[in-house]
Amino acid sequence: MKITVWNENRHEKKNPRVKEVYPNGIHGAIAAFLEKGGLDVTTATLDDPNQGLTDDVLSKTDVLVWWGHIAHEEVRDDIVDKIQARVLDGMGLIVLHSGHFSKIFKTLMGTSCDLKWREAGENERLWVVDPAHPITEGLGEYIDLEKEEMYGEHFDIPAPDELVFVSWFAGGEVFRSGCTYKRGRGKIFYFRPGHETYPTYYNEDVQKVLVNAVHWAEPVKGPKPIYGNANPLEQI
Template sequence: MNVTVWNECRRQLDNPAVTGFYPQGIHQAVIDGIAAADLHLTAALLDDAECGLPQDLLNQTDVLVWWGHIAHHEVPDELVYRIRDRVWNGMGLVVLHSGHYSKIFQLLNGTSCRLHWREANEKERIWCIDPTHPVAEGLPETFTLKHEETYGEPFMIAPDGHTVFQSWFKGGETFRSGVALQRENGRIFYFQPGHESCPSLLDENVLKIIGNAVRWCAGSSKKPYPEMCIPKAFENDGV
């Protein structure tokens, strides 16, 4: 399975608050954390040629993992539409943390994807509210992150999202922290933990969820999307 981990990589490699946890960047922490024999993992960065995602790489990617924060506007619209088309045709997409505000996640939801947030590095408790979902496989009923950026409802995503994980924060906020969606042939999973100055992407449960999400999203249909709405047989029958 070909998995591309995309990271905007802004204010990371030169920021002690980030390098203390992720000395080689968030992308490398994710790659190291979910590495397995069945995954061929490739890093892609915003400052790479073609923003790290040339068409040939996109065409070979089974699942794209996306982390972005302050440079959403730097991703060209043309690339966003090419990613959307790949999702429509069966590429999986795993969106992490502040990637909720990325152009691609907004486009696929058809909403602003806004939410409440505050940067307090407080405790987060994550509850698995659908233990039957494949992304929840092998996870405990609940686990705690000692320090994470606080997100809160309302979370303005598409109403058809299926909530797998729900979080509570020390300040009282609650948040749909793990949500599964499908757009045409492609599966999408949003997972909230992963602020750059918090060690969440080193947590074994967080990494387990990301790995599960990658494998679930890889189950997207690879059947080509029909170019016509009317089956050709109808035309042949003169209907």
């Protein structure tokens, strides 16, 4: 299984605090623990040739992990179309934190994907609401993050196929923070934590979730559906 971790990599260049927290970029931090989990991982960023997502890269990617925030509109529409086609054909997609506003996530959801937010460094507790789900394997009842950005309801997404995590924040809000979807032959997981100025991706439970999610999203090896005009199987 081949994993591509894509990150716009703009905060790391503009904000010394982010560079301090993630000296190798958010993509580098994520790639490092996925590789420790025995996965074949490459990274790509917005400023790479063809925005890091050439036809060759996409064709070889089994699961694409996506982090973006301040440069959503810079992602080319033709690349979004190609990612969508790959998801429909079976590629897994893991969308992280502010990637809820990415072009690809909004395209696949068909809604605004808007929400409430507040950056106040408050405690987030992610409750496991589907303890039988493979993405939660190895976790306790909840994940406790000392400091995170708040996302609050209403989250304008379609009802998830499976709701895996619900977050509570110290300010009182709650949020559907772990949601799965199927689109075509592909599987999608949205996971909320990961604000760029907090060391969220060094948390062992968060890492465990993402390793589990990548395995969950692995393409299923099976026959492709056949569409269009069809000859009868039996005599009519």
